[in-house]
Amino acid sequence: MTQTTAAPAPVEAPRRPRRGGVRQRLEIALFTGPALIVFLGFVILPVVLAAYYSLFNWNGLGPLERFIGFDNYIRALNDPAFLRAIGNNFTILILSILIQGPLAIGVALLLNRRMRGRAIFRALIFVPYVLAEVIAGLAWKLLLSPRGGVNGLLEDIGLGELAQPWLANPDIALGVMFVILTWKYLGFAILLMLAGLQGVPQELQEAAAIDGANWWQTQWRITLPLIAPTIRIWIFLSMIGSLQLFDMVWVTTKGGPVGATNTMAVYMLQNGQGAPGYGSAIAVILFAISLVVALVFQRTAMRRDLAGALTSGEDR
Amino acid sequence: MNNRTKRLGALIAASTVALLGVAGCTGPSSGDGDEVKIVWWHNATSDPLQGLWADVAAEFEDAHPGVKVEVTGYQNEDLQRTLIPNALQSGDAPDLFMVWPGGEVRSQAEAGYLRDLTSDLSAEIAEFGGVVKPWEVDGKQYAMPFSFGITGIWYNTELFAQAGITSTPTTLPELVTAVEKLKGIGVEPIAVGAGDLWPAGHWWYQFALNACSTATLQSAIPDLDFSDPCWIKAGEMLEDFLAVEPFNKGFLATPAQTGADSSNGLMAAGVAAMEFMGPWNSGTIGALTEDGEVPEWLGWFPFPSVPGGAGDPTITMGGGDGWGISVDAPEETVELLKYLSSAEVQSRFAAIGSGIPANPGAASALTDENLKSIAAGLAGSSYVQLWLDSALGPAFGNPLNQAIVNIFGGTGTPEDVVKALEDTAAAQ
Numbered sequence: 001m002t003q004t005t006a007a008p009a010p011v012e013a014p015r016r017p018r019r020g021g022v023r024q025r026l027e028i029a030l031f032t033g034p035a036l037i038v039f040l041g042f043v044i045l046p047v048v049l050a051a052y053y054s055l056f057n058w059n060g061l062g063p064l065e066r067f068i069g070f071d072n073y074i075r076a077l078n079d080p081a082f083l084r085a086i087g088n089n090f091t092i093l094i095l096s097i098l099i100q101g102p103l104a105i106g107v108a109l110l111l112n113r114r115m116r117g118r119a120i121f122r123a124l125i126f127v128p129y130v131l132a133e134v135i136a137g138l139a140w141k142l143l144l145s146p147r148g149g150v151n152g153l154l155e156d157i158g159l160g161e162l163a164q165p166w167l168a169n170p171d172i173a174l175g176v177m178f179v180i181l182t183w184k185y186l187g188f189a190i191l192l193m194l195a196g197l198q199g200v201p202q203e204l205q206e207a208a209a210i211d212g213a214n215w216w217q218t219q220w221r222i223t224l225p226l227i228a229p230t231i232r233i234w235i236f237l238s239m240i241g242s243l244q245l246f247d248m249v250w251v252t253t254k255g256g257p258v259g260a261t262n263t264m265a266v267y268m269l270q271n272g273q274g275a276p277g278y279g280s281a282i283a284v285i286l287f288a289i290s291l292v293v294a295l296v297f298q299r300t301a302m303r304r305d306l307a308g309a310l311t312s313g314e315d316r
Numbered sequence: 317m318n319n320r321t322k323r324l325g326a327l328i329a330a331s332t333v334a335l336l337g338v339a340g341c342t343g344p345s346s347g348d349g350d351e352v353k354i355v356w357w358h359n360a361t362s363d364p365l366q367g368l369w370a371d372v373a374a375e376f377e378d379a380h381p382g383v384k385v386e387v388t389g390y391q392n393e394d395l396q397r398t399l400i401p402n403a404l405q406s407g408d409a410p411d412l413f414m415v416w417p418g419g420e421v422r423s424q425a426e427a428g429y430l431r432d433l434t435s436d437l438s439a440e441i442a443e444f445g446g447v448v449k450p451w452e453v454d455g456k457q458y459a460m461p462f463s464f465g466i467t468g469i470w471y472n473t474e475l476f477a478q479a480g481i482t483s484t485p486t487t488l489p490e491l492v493t494a495v496e497k498l499k500g501i502g503v504e505p506i507a508v509g510a511g512d513l514w515p516a517g518h519w520w521y522q523f524a525l526n527a528c529s530t531a532t533l534q535s536a537i538p539d540l541d542f543s544d545p546c547w548i549k550a551g552e553m554l555e556d557f558l559a560v561e562p563f564n565k566g567f568l569a570t571p572a573q574t575g576a577d578s579s580n581g582l583m584a585a586g587v588a589a590m591e592f593m594g595p596w597n598s599g600t601i602g603a604l605t606e607d608g609e610v611p612e613w614l615g616w617f618p619f620p621s622v623p624g625g626a627g628d629p630t631i632t633m634g635g636g637d638g639w640g641i642s643v644d645a646p647e648e649t650v651e652l653l654k655y656l657s658s659a660e661v662q663s664r665f666a667a668i669g670s671g672i673p674a675n676p677g678a679a680s681a682l683t684d685e686n687l688k689s690i691a692a693g694l695a696g697s698s699y700v701q702l703w704l705d706s707a708l709g710p711a712f713g714n715p716l717n718q719a720i721v722n723i724f725g726g727t728g729t730p731e732d733v734v735k736a737l738e739d740t741a742a743a744q
Contacts, residue, residue: 057743059711060401062427075743081718145577146566147587165566168511170725173569256511257568258725259718270718273397274423274710278743 047287054281059274072281082271082282085255085262086289088174092263093242095178096185097235103182104189105231109219111190112197122194129187137251140180141167144252167253170260177261181248185241189234196230197223232301239297243290264289352646353384355410357400359392359637362603364668372661376652383648396420397710404429404642411645412652415459415638417450418702419709424640430458431641436650440657440675447674450702451638460657463671464636465595465690466700467518467619474613475503475589484617488557491620495562498589504564507579507588509572510724513717514705515579516567518592518633519557520720520733521704524550525633526622530699533631537707540741542734546626551730553622554723564588568725573600580604584611592619594634594703595671595690610669616686618693630698635706636674708737715740 054073057066076082111122128136143149144166151163166176200223208218224231246265249255255262255270264286272279356373360366366389373385390399396416403409409429415421424430434441434457441448441457451459469491471484476494479501485491495505510516525533528546536542564570564582571578580597582588584604591597602610621629639656641649655661662678665671669684672691682688694700705713719736722728 059423059427059709061404061423061429071743075739142575142577145569146564147577165569168566168569170568170727253569254511256513256721258722258727270714273714274712275743278711 050280050283053277054284056277058277060276072278073285075278076281076285081259081262082267084259085264085267088261089243089245089263091174092178092181092245093239096238096242100182100186100189100238101231101235104186104193108190108193108197111194125190126187128184133247134251136184137248141252144176168257170257173253173257173260177249177253180252184248192230192234193227196227200226236297236301239293240290243293351382351384352648353386354412354646354649354652356385356387356412357395357410358387358389358414359395360389361391365670368664368668372656376655380648380651385652409642409644411642411649412639415451415640416706417635417638418707419712420706421451421458421640422453423709425453425458429643431643431645433457433460433641437654437657440654443677444674445676450635459638459640460653461636461638461674462656462662462665464634464674465672466632466634466694466697467592467594468616468690468693469590469592469619470583470597471590471615471617472583472586472613473615475586485620487620488622492560495560504582504588506562506590507564507570507582508567508592509570509579510567510721511569512572513714513721515572515593516721516724517705517717518703520550520554522592522619522633523553523622524704525631525701526625526627527553529626530628530631533701540744542737547734547737548730549625551723551733553625555730558724568721576604595687598684598686599670614686616689628698630696632693632697632700633703634694634700635703711744712740
C-alpha cells in the first residue's frame with residue numbers, strides 16, 4: 001500500500017482497475033466480514049461442534065474425555081422411542097401436505113373471489129398464525145384437558161359420550177396434535193396461496209372463459225399450474241416445519257402420552273439432559289434428515305419447474 | 317486516499333475490538349472497585365420463600381459492608397437442567413447455587429466445579445448430622461442441604477370424611493379400599509402428574525423400596541447393577557396397583573404443578589383426594605387455590621406398607637435441596653453459606669412452611685402440622701433412600717421415568733424399566 005501511495009501520478013492511471021479490484025475486495029470483506037463471522041461463529045461452528053460432541057460419552061460437565069465413536073448414533077437408532085418420534089415427524093409431514101395443502105388452496109380460491117366480508121374472513125383465518133405459539137398451545141391445552149372447554153361444550157350439547165381426555169389418549173393424541181397444527185398454520189398456507197393467486201393474470205382466465213371453460217376447468221388447468229411454484233414453496237416450508245416441530249408439542253404434551261406425540265426435537269431435549277453427547281447425536285440425525293429431505297425436494301421441485309406449465313407451451 | 321485507507325483500517329480495528337469486547341464480557345464475578353459481588357441462584361419463584369432469600373441477602377450485605385449479594389430465583393427445572401450446567405461449563409458460574417443430591421452433586425464435584433466444604437463448614441456438618449450424606453462425594457462435603465424431607469401421601473381430610481374413611485391407610489390393601497370408597501363419592505382418588513414423568517416415576521421408586529432389601533438398594537445404585545429380581549417385582553407391584561384404576565382421568569397428560577388441571581390443581585380444587593409427593597407439596601398446592609393459601613383440609617400420611625416385598629417397612633424415600641459454592645467464588649460466600657445454615661435462618665425457613673429444615677436445631681420452628689408429620693416420619697426412618705432419579709443422576713431421569721410412564725400407559729412392562737436402567741447404565 002505504501003508503494004501505491006508513493007507512486008507518481010501518471011503511472012497510477014493504468015493501474016486503476018487493479019487498484020479498484022483491491023478496494024472492492026476490501027469493501028466486500030468489510031461489509032460481509034461481520035456477517036460472515038457471526039454466521040460462522042453461531043451457525044456453522046455449533047453444527048460442527050455438535051457433530052464432534054456426538055462422538056463422546058459426555059455429561060456436559062468437565063472435559064471431553066471418553067471417545068465412543070458412533071455409539072450414540074447406534075443407541076439412538078436402536079431406541080424404539082426415537083424411531084417412533086421420527087415416525088411421528090413424518091406422519092405430521094405427510095398429513096400436512098395431503099390435508100393442509102388442498103384445504104389451503106380451496107380456501108384461498110374462495111377468498112380470491114369477490115364476496116361480502118372478504119377482508120374479515122381473510123383477517124380471521126390469519127389470526128391463529130399471528131398468535132404466539134406458546135399462548136396458542138396453552139389455550140389448546142386448557143381447552144382439551146379432561147375438565148376443559150371442549151368436553152364441557154360436548155356435554156352441554158348432549159354429546160357427553162364423545163368427551164374424553166383428548167391429549168391424554170395415546171390413540172388419538174397425534175391426530176389431535178395435527179388438528180391443532182392445522183388450525184395454527186393453515187392461515188399461513190392460505191396467505192401464501194392468496195399471494196400466488198394475485199400473480200395469475202386475469203386475461204388468461206377471461207380467455208379460458210371465452211373458450212368455453214367452466215370455473216372448475218379454469219382453476220384446474222390455468223390457476224393451479226400458475227400457482228404451482230407457490231405451492232412448492234409452501235410444501236418446502238411445511239416439510240421443514242414438520243421435521244423440526246417442537247414448541248407446540250412441548251407446550252401441550254411434552255411428547256406424551258407415552259410417546260404418542262413425541263418428535264425428534266422433543267426427544268433430543270428430553271434425552272439430551274445430563275447427556276449432551278447423546279443429545280448432540282440426535283441433533284445431527286435431525287439435521288441430516290432435514291437436509292436430505294430438503295435437497296431431494298429441491299431437486300425434484302426444480303425438475304418440475306423446468307417441465308412446468310409455463311414452459312410446456314414451447315415443447316409442443 | 318491515505319485517509320480512506322486509514323478510515324478503513326480504523327473500521328476494521330473497531331469491529332475487531334467490538335467482537336473481542338463481546339467475547340471479553342465473561343470476566344470474574346467481582347464488582348467495581350473494592351466491592352465484592354456474590355451471585356446467588358435459587359429456585360424460589362414465589363413468596364414466601366423468595367422473600368426470605370431476598371431478606372437474608374440484604375441482612376448479609378448489612379452485616380458485611382462492601383459485599384453485594386445478587387440473588388435471583390429461577391424456575392426449578394430450568395435452573396437445574398439448563399442454567400447451572402451451562403453456567404458451570406462456560407466458566408461463569410454463580411458463586412452460590414442450588415445443588416441437588418446424589419448423581420448431580422457427584423458429576424459437578426468430579427468435574428471440579430464445586431468447592432470442598434469439608435473443613436470450611438466442619439462445625440455445621442457436625443451439627444446437621446446424617447442429613448448431609450447425600451451431598452457427600454468420596455468422603456468430602458461438596459454442598460450443604462437446607463431442606464430435607466420424605467415423600468408421602470398428601471390427602472384431602474374433608475373428602476376422606478365424606479367417603480367414610482375414618483383412619484389413614486397403613487397398608488396397601490387399605491389404600492385400595494380407600495380408593496374404592498373415594499370412587500364411590502365421585503372424586504378422583506389419586507392425582508398423578510404423569511405428563512411430567514417424574515411424579516409417576518416416584519410410584520415405581522416407592523414400590524422398588526418395598527420390593528428390594530436395603531442392602532440391594534445400597535449396592536445397586538452405586539454399582540449400577542439391576543440384576544436383582546426385585547427391580548422387576550417393583551414394576552409388577554405397580555401394575556397390580558394400576559389395575560385398581562386409582563389415578564385421575566387423563567393422568568398421562570397431567571402436569572404436576574402448573575395450572576388447574578395439574579395434579580396439584582386437582583388437589584387444590586378438591587377434585588382429587590390424594591397425591592404422592594415430596595414435602596414441598598403444601599406450598600405448590602397452596603399456590604393453586606383460589607385464595608393462594610394452603611388449604612386447611614390438607615393432611616399427610618406416610619406411604620402405606622406393601623405386603624410381599626423384601627423391603628424394610630421403616631425405610632422411606634426422600635431428598636432435599638442444598639447449597640454449593642463454586643470453586644471461583646469469593647471467600648465471603650463461605651460466610652454467607654454459614655449464615656444460611658445457621659439455626660436462625662433455618663428456623664425462619666421452617667416457620668414459613670416451605671419445607672423441612674436440614675438443621676435439626678430448627679425443626680422446633682415448624683408450625684405447619686403436615687411438615688411436622690413429615691419431620692416425625694423422617695425421624696422414624698431406618699434409612700432414607702434418595703429419589704432414584706436423583707440418586708442415579710441426570711442421564712437416568714428421562715429414560716427411567718419414561719419407561720415407568722409406559723407401564724402407566726399400558727405400553728410398557730416391568731422388564732422394560734429394568735432394561736432402560738441397564739441400557740442407560742451401559743452408556744455411562
